[in-house]
Amino acid sequence: MPSAALRVIRPLIRIGSFIAPRTAGRAAFRLFCTPPRQPGSDTRSGKAIQGARSRLAPAQRQAVPYACGSVSTYLFEPEAGLQDVAQEGLRDEAGPAPTVILLHGWNSEAAFMTAFVAPLLAAGFRVVAYDMPAHGASTGAELNIPLGVASLAAVARVFAPVHAIVTHSFGGAIALAALAGSVPGEPRIKARRLALISAPSSIATITRNFGATIGLGRRGQAALEKRIHSVAGNPVEVFEGREQLAGIGLPTLVIHDRQDRELDFHHAEALAAAGPFVTLEATGGLGHRRILQAKSVVESVTRFVVG
Incomplete structure (x- = not known):
């Protein structure tokens, strides 16, 4: 503020x-x-947002309804010849390729997660990014954990089976709550792997x-x-991250920058203490948002998702 x-x-x-x-x-x-208003298109930040949104152009767009509105999803399909790459045992022969969901953070949108799309497609996965409630092209004026969990559950249901969820910042808190079943009345979603980038450990x-x-x-x-x-x-x-993650027990990759000014590195250390199934990777000098564009981070996440 x-x-x-x-x-x-x-x-x-x-x-x-x-x-x-x-x-x-x-x-x-x-x-x-309530997320802050997006900057005007004539500002430097507004132009950056428009540039990021252009990277969603190849995606198939679909509005996915949930109890409080709808969220805008962006589906990237792997080429037919790549669908079986690294996918043996992960899907039914007649079904779609396993899905990786990209979940952005607070005051962000799907467009800023697109650095992960190409390498995950090359590995044979379907990739779905979506704008959370009150962000991007989705409906609503507010975002909180119950709204985020409800929207994620709807997206996971439409694009099942979900192999992995790759998150940034507040998106990590939402994914943890959804996987742990921490919001009464919302179904516990299922995934095989979880990547938490710059995620909070303590709401x-x-x-x-x-x-x-x-x-x-x-x-x-x-x-x-x-x-x-x-x-x-x-x-x-x-909604404490360490306790939820310990209960989930999924193979988890935690990536966090030691110079993150928005969420201190101790958040990553707390998440890593959830159990031996968590791998912690520290970066330096990437901060809270530029970390999403770093080649080394994209490569680490892709290797982890492929397993």
Whole structure:
């Protein structure tokens, strides 16, 4: 959030947290779940987004409905001669090639995951990227873990069988919750492998850091976490990455940059402590977002997905 907006909102949140904590908590939850507006197409960032979206041009586009709207999906199919490459035992002969789902992070979109498409297609996989709720071309104004899990479950159902999920940032938290079955009422999705790039390990920590940033007091923070519990069907502590990952037990690759300024490297170390089935790879100097375009990262993820 821009510092100018924080200077305006912090005093209001602080006062509201004291005199009307429930109202302040609900307002904080809505703010927490609302991604910022996309920059205009005439700005530098807007031009970068348009350039990234052009890489989705070869994909087959489909709107996949879920309970709260629809998400825009982008399907890349391998060439007929490649569908059996490295796929023996992974699919029925009459069925489609196994799918790799690419799941972007907060305030991003499917277009920024496209560096992984070509090598995964060359390995014989179908690749599906999609815009999460309130992002890219998908519907909605908010994104939270229940909405993300519901949309991922819908995409996984349409493009089954799912071999692997490759995630970035907040997408990792959503994939963990979906695989662990942490949102009541949503089916637990299935995959064989999971790659977590720059993923958070603790939603509770992120929530409390957010509260501190906007000036939410103790009572307001409690109301915010109560609202999360009400919406998600579980307290925020249930969505701790290490515990969810330990329960899932899938072969998992964790890649994180030591200079990540948005999510400190300790998040990766916590995830890696989930069990011996987790492989941790550290990078240096790539930060939180450029890591998605690094050749070494794309190669590591592809090797891991192929197995």
